[in-house]
Amino acid sequence: YGSTRPERILAEVKRKATRGDARSVVDTIDQYCRHQEWAMNVGDEKGTILDSIVCEVKPRAMLELGTYCGYSAVRIASLLPPNSRLITMEFNPVFAAIARQVIAWAGVEDKVVLIEGPSGDWIPKMKKEFGLTSFDLVFLDHWKDCYLPDTKLMEECGLLRTGSILVADNVICPGAPDYLEYVRGSPRYESKYFRSHLEYTTVEDGIEKSVFLG
Ligand SMILES: Nc1ncnc2c1ncn2[C@@H]1O[C@H](/C=C/CNC(=O)c2cc([N+](=O)[O-])cc(O)c2O)[C@@H](O)[C@H]1O
Numbered sequence: 001y002g003s004t005r006p007e008r009i010l011a012e013v014k015r016k017a018t019r020g021d022a023r024s025v026v027d028t029i030d031q032y033c034r035h036q037e038w039a040m041n042v043g044d045e046k047g048t049i050l051d052s053i054v055c056e057v058k059p060r061a062m063l064e065l066g067t068y069c070g071y072s073a074v075r076i077a078s079l080l081p082p083n084s085r086l087i088t089m090e091f092n093p094v095f096a097a098i099a100r101q102v103i104a105w106a107g108v109e110d111k112v113v114l115i116e117g118p119s120g121d122w123i124p125k126m127k128k129e130f131g132l133t134s135f136d137l138v139f140l141d142h143w144k145d146c147y148l149p150d151t152k153l154m155e156e157c158g159l160l161r162t163g164s165i166l167v168a169d170n171v172i173c174p175g176a177p178d179y180l181e182y183v184r185g186s187p188r189y190e191s192k193y194f195r196s197h198l199e200y201t202t203v204e205d206g207i208e209k210s211v212f213l214g
């Protein structure tokens with residue numbers, strides 16, 4: 001029957017992952033997407049890089065752009081210190097509905113706030129809606145041509161403070177050339193490339209970590 005890939009991923013999580021065990025949800029999705037059908041999760045290899053940055057930063061307030069099935073939301077939330085929050089944005093209602101269930105199955109729903117809507121609309125409302133001053137860490141993994149405009153929007157809305165860190169997936173494949181040029185060329189960012197591979201493949205890809213200098 002006409003199930004979607006996210007629905008099949010959720011079914012696999014309910015079949016194979018232990019409820020309340022975030023690690024088993026992450027591993028189940030990785031197994032499925034490596035051996036059954038590829039999906040655009042940050043994946044196990046790049047996920048390890050993301051994990052190390054989350055553990056280093058210990059963000060109180062974190063933003064993710066592009067939830068998809070909730071793989072990285074679960075991965076990040078499982079590493080957040082107590083009373084820290086991940087706000088994740090997803091504008092496709094089908095994906096958002098799946099992600100909510102994946103996040104709930106993993107038992108991390110008390111650390112994750114999923115906002116259903118376009119980042120461009122919501123970024124300007126973040127401070128008011130969530131009583132936020134700024135984000136400590138932002139993970140960009142949505143449409144690649146949104147990385148740069150959304151980064152500029154976060155700057156304009158005062159959501160980045162000196163030391164805020166941007167972590168961008170896929171800067172090589174599919175690539176975000178305008179974003180890369182901006183963060184690497186701007187005196188307001190200190191940028192570093194972590195070489196890796198496109199999830200579940202041997203194709204080169206990488207993660208760019210950029211510290212906002214204010
Ligand atoms: N402005 C916005 N506001 C809210 N949600 C938004 C949004 N723009 C996109 N989204 C959502 O973010 C996800 C898109 C991811 C694009 N990644 C990709 O296209 C992608 C592609 C490959 N690839 O082709 O190999 C590999 C990867 O790791 C990738 O992340 C989808 O769930 C989409 O609905």
Ligand SMILES: [Mg+2]
Binds near residue numbers: 040041042169
């Ligand atoms: Mg990605």
